[in-house]
Amino acid sequence: MTGVASKILVAVDGSENSVRAFERALSLAKGTGAQVTAVLVIETPPTVYVESQKLLYQLLQNFRKESAKVLDRYEEIAEKQGMKVESAVMEGDPASHIIAYAEKGGFDMIVMGSRGLGKFKGIVLGSTSRKVLQNAKCPVLIVK
Numbered sequence: 001m002t003g004v005a006s007k008i009l010v011a012v013d014g015s016e017n018s019v020r021a022f023e024r025a026l027s028l029a030k031g032t033g034a035q036v037t038a039v040l041v042i043e044t045p046p047t048v049y050v051e052s053q054k055l056l057y058q059l060l061q062n063f064r065k066e067s068a069k070v071l072d073r074y075e076e077i078a079e080k081q082g083m084k085v086e087s088a089v090m091e092g093d094p095a096s097h098i099i100a101y102a103e104k105g106g107f108d109m110i111v112m113g114s115r116g117l118g119k120f121k122g123i124v125l126g127s128t129s130r131k132v133l134q135n136a137k138c139p140v141l142i143v144k
C-alpha cells in the first residue's frame with residue numbers, strides 16, 4: 001500500500017506526549033483502517049550499578065506490574081473510541097527495541113512523542129525519539 005499506513009507502531013511510556021501520539025495514531029488508523037500496536041519498553045537498570053541481584057529482580061517485577069497498568073490506560077482510551085489495539089512489552093533499550101520490532105513486524109510507520117518522562121524540560125527531542133528518528137527504516141511521526 002503506498003501512502004497509506006496499514007500497520008502503525010506507537011511507542012508509549014506513560015507520558016502526556018505519548019498519549020497525544022497514541023491518540024494521533026488512533027485517528028490515523030480510523031482514516032486508513034490500519035492496525036495499531038502500542039509498544040512499551042521497560043528500561044532495565046544497568047546491572048553494574050545494582051549491588052544485589054535480589055533488588056534488581058524486585059525492581060524489574062515492579063516495573064513489569066506498573067507497565068501492564070500503563071498499557072491498560074492506552075487500551076482504555078482506544079476502547080472508548082470503539083477501537084481495538086494490540087500491545088507489546090519488552091525490556092532493554094527503548095529505541096533499539098522499537099526499531100527492531102517495527103522492522104520485524106513490517107510496520108509502515110512509527111508514531112511517538114517528541115518528549116517522554118525525561119526530566120530535562122528544555123530540550124525539544126528526547127533521546128529515544130532522536131535515536132528512532134535517526135535509525136528506523138520506516139517513516140517516523142513525532143507528535144509534539
Ligand SMILES: Nc1ncnc2c1ncn2[C@@H]1O[C@H](COP(=O)(O)OP(=O)(O)OP(=O)(O)O)[C@@H](O)[C@H]1O
Pocket residue numbers: 010011012013015017018021039040041042043094111112113114115116117118119120125126127128129130
Ligand atoms: N520506554 C519506552 N517505551 C516505549 N516508548 C518510549 C519509551 N521511552 C520513550 N518512548 C517514546 O519516545 C517518546 C519520547 O521520549 P524520550 O524518551 O525520547 O524523551 P524524554 O524521556 O523526555 O528524554 P530522555 O529519555 O532522553 O531523558 C515518548 O513520547 C514515547 O513515545
Ligand SMILES: [Mg+2]
Pocket residue numbers: 116117118126127128
Ligand atoms: Mg525517556
